[in-house]
Amino acid sequence: MKLYHHPYSSNARKAVMAAKLLDIDVACELVDLASGAQRKPEFLKLNPNGMVPVLVDGDFVLWESNAIITYLADSKPGNTLYPSERKARANVDRWLFWAANHWGPAISILSFENMLKKMHGLGDPDPAQIERGETFFKKFAGVLDAHLTANPWVAGETMTLADISIAAPLMYTEMSKLPVEGFDHVKAWFERVQALDAWKQTALSK
Numbered sequence: 001m002k003l004y005h006h007p008y009s010s011n012a013r014k015a016v017m018a019a020k021l022l023d024i025d026v027a028c029e030l031v032d033l034a035s036g037a038q039r040k041p042e043f044l045k046l047n048p049n050g051m052v053p054v055l056v057d058g059d060f061v062l063w064e065s066n067a068i069i070t071y072l073a074d075s076k077p078g079n080t081l082y083p084s085e086r087k088a089r090a091n092v093d094r095w096l097f098w099a100a101n102h103w104g105p106a107i108s109i110l111s112f113e114n115m116l117k118k119m120h121g122l123g124d125p126d127p128a129q130i131e132r133g134e135t136f137f138k139k140f141a142g143v144l145d146a147h148l149t150a151n152p153w154v155a156g157e158t159m160t161l162a163d164i165s166i167a168a169p170l171m172y173t174e175m176s177k178l179p180v181e182g183f184d185h186v187k188a189w190f191e192r193v194q195a196l197d198a199w200k201q202t203a204l205s206k
Helices: 010-021 065-074 086-119 127-150 163-174 184-194 196-201
Strands: 001-005 025-028 054-057 062-065
Touching: 001 010, 010 065, 010 163, 010 196, 054 065, 062 065, 065 086, 065 163, 086 127, 086 163, 127 184, 163 184, 184 196
Parallel strands: 001 025
Antiparallel strands: 001 054, 054 062
């Protein structure tokens, strides 16, 4: 299998982490986002959205990070990252969908305004968008924080793909100025994720 990725992409990081945690040998192919490689015709044939990650397994091409990590997990039956029992799997799926539809979009607003605008010379942060992003982030961080009062990991007693998916966009907490203060259970949980070898091995070089 080949994984097209970039280390600056939190979504791509999910896929690399999943492969490491599952001990799956995946050939990582760097897509130079800075040069616009994701917009070249040859890459758009793999993913018409022009984004990473993309997984190629023989003649099967798969994009969308959560689809990729579940596909990887299903290639290793019996793993605990993506349980096979119906209710346990539905619980993980619930949080994967939550991350994609609520958590990620809330973070992306603040990442764009506080980090990407400066990085790409797009002007100053928009105060209205900052307020909007912080409102959404605090709403969903509150949901996650309350849930984690009774659970060491998102789906219960064991780390799963849900933890990887939710933690990945927090890699830019400081640069995106995410308002994490006051969400102590989220912060403690994120420290547990950061202690994983797979997280350390996929960290950006200093």
